[in-house]
Amino acid sequence: MTVIVIGENDSICGTVLVSPPPEPPVEVDTNEQEAD
Amino acid sequence: MAVQYLASLRSTRMDAVTTACGATAWLQVWDGALPATPATAPAGTLLASMALSNPVAPAASSGVLTIDVTPVPTDSGANASGTPTFCRIATSETGTTTGIVQMSAGVGSGDISFSAAITSGGTVTLTSLTITDGSS
Numbered sequence: 001m002t003v004i005v006i007g008e009n010d011s012i013c014g015t016v017l018v019s020p021p022p023e024p025p026v027e028v029d030t031n032e033q034e035a036d
Numbered sequence: 037m038a039v040q041y042l043a044s045l046r047s048t049r050m051d052a053v054t055t056a057c058g059a060t061a062w063l064q065v066w067d068g069a070l071p072a073t074p075a076t077a078p079a080g081t082l083l084a085s086m087a088l089s090n091p092v093a094p095a096a097s098s099g100v101l102t103i104d105v106t107p108v109p110t111d112s113g114a115n116a117s118g119t120p121t122f123c124r125i126a127t128s129e130t131g132t133t134t135g136i137v138q139m140s141a142g143v144g145s146g147d148i149s150f151s152a153a154i155t156s157g158g159t160v161t162l163t164s165l166t167i168t169d170g171s172s
Contacts, residue, residue: 009038009170012139014103014123014148014162016065021113021157 039171046099046169053101053125053167056136057092062129063109063162065141065154067118074124074135083118084111084160085129092125099169109162119143119153137167 041049068080086109093103120142124135139147154160 011168011170012137012147012166013168014139014165016120016141016148016150017161017163018150018152018154019159019161020152020155021159 041099041169041171043098043172046171047096049169049171050096050099050101050167053137054091054093054096056127057088057125058127059090060127061088061090061092061136062086062126063088063165064124064126064130064135065111065120065160066124067121070122070138070140074126074138075133077132078122080121081116081118082130082132083116083120083154084114086111086160086162087129088125088162096169099172101167103162103165103167105162105164111160114154114156114158114160117154117156120148120150121146123148 062085064082065084066078066080066082068078071078088109089104089107093101121140122138123141124138126134126136128134141148141150143150143153148165
């Protein structure tokens with residue numbers, strides 16, 4: 001395989017956007033107890 | 037003095053990167069120390085890989101190679117959590133010795149600047165990447 005050697009005067013500039021994984025759905029307790 | 041090349045020859049040098057990438061190339065994101073060469077197996081962890089276009093870029097202009105980000109290279113399920121320290125353009129998604137070009141990376145620093153550290157399962161999106169031949 002060919003390895004390309006980037007000259008020391010060459011430059012690279014890039015940007016990457018990072019997002020967290022989606023939050024797991026919040027479980028809603030549907031079995032609410034009635035108040036006394 | 038530094039060596040100077042014609043603009044057309046500078047572009048030819050950059051286009052050689054596109055040729056070396058072939059039909060399938062990825063931008064690999066790693067943590068750990070920068071290896072000695074792009075083909076040296078890293079000691080760190082592969083955090084994410086984004087598939088690049090085929091070809092990876094249109095013809096270079098005035099020695100500037102602009103990586104194609106349409107469609108947007110994205111990894112929607114990062115492999116591991118960590119802070120990026122270097123990236124590689126490589127000819128395989130996860131290969132450790134298939135790099136063509138490598139560059140420093142960091143959160144808000146480095147050749148490739150990340151907006152935040154990577155969380156396993158998160159989304160990583162390449163928004164821009166240019167390589168500029170410095171022999172002008």
